[in-house]
Amino acid sequence: MPAPPPPDFANLSLTDIARLAQEKRLPPVDKWNPEHCGHSDMRIARDGTWFHQGSPIGRIAMVRLFSTILRREPDGRHVLVTPVEKLDIDVEDAPFVAVELKREGEGRAAKLAFRLNTDELVSADADHGLRFEQREDGPRPYLHVRGGMEALIARSVYNELAQIALANDSDPPGVWSNGAFFPMEPA
Template sequence: MKMIDLKVLPNDAKLPPVHTWHPDLCGDMDMLIKANGDWIHDGGKIHRPAMVKMFSRILWQEEGEHFLVTPVEKVRIQVEDAPFLVTQWRQMETTAGLAYEFTTATDDVMVLGENTDIWLADFHGEQRPYLRMRYGMKALLSRSVFYHLTECLEPVTVDGQTGLGLISAGKSYLLMQDE
């Protein structure tokens, strides 16, 4: 099992510049991000939220694979579905009007229509809602977040298609198309 040297990481709350790091692949790490958002290492769930958050900050996606990256190391990990899980949301006012703000379990914050988009995609025969994250990664909306959002759906038209969706920061998102 390959371990990654965490001492080389920046020690502040900002995201490290993972996109500027290009180390060689060191191998695979026995780490899995489950479809339910659990992070598993060596077969056991990581119970320390601070550790999961730290790992999430050095997560990188490349050609459909996920890696933990530092300036000097790059190790491949496995992701069942989405590496991030949205656990909270709220409505807020922006200069572009009403918007939806989402927060992941690792404290990433995104505003629909400003720095993220939402869509439904198939995962093992089930339609699941996702948000776009940094570096082409995605975040799954937890079931409870999505159920609460369905109460906010309103009629929208996107690219000539009509149905129910969300309007956030002046942009419309079709989630349930009319038949």
């Protein structure tokens, strides 16, 4: 039986998003310590596309499943882990992409939530911070998802954040979410 479709992000309140994010039970990958078994022949491209043996994985349900067993190791590597095996996976930038933003409130009272390319929902707060890097090709904004893993924020979503920051008239420019302030300048 196929999994039910994800809820329509546009029609969810931030309260609904926070509840759904808390209800989602992920496997306890941080507690699993199996033997390393090699490489998975998988790669996550910068745009969030998952590949296996060079071909894109076309079934989003498979990508969602694999994303739940993804873990970042202390040395920075990413692995797919189960209770009995651990396989390396190449990640070009970040393992997730934040593709949609929802905002409620203004200024310090604002709350921001993001939908990832895997349909996971993340509310920006002190535990799920935003950070901004400046690179030669322009700014790179990131959202902390879990366990040291981040989502690269899609350009269109970054533009929305920039508009919010300009409207805040803060110095330095930045955005508020759930009581935390995130300056939009590189750390």
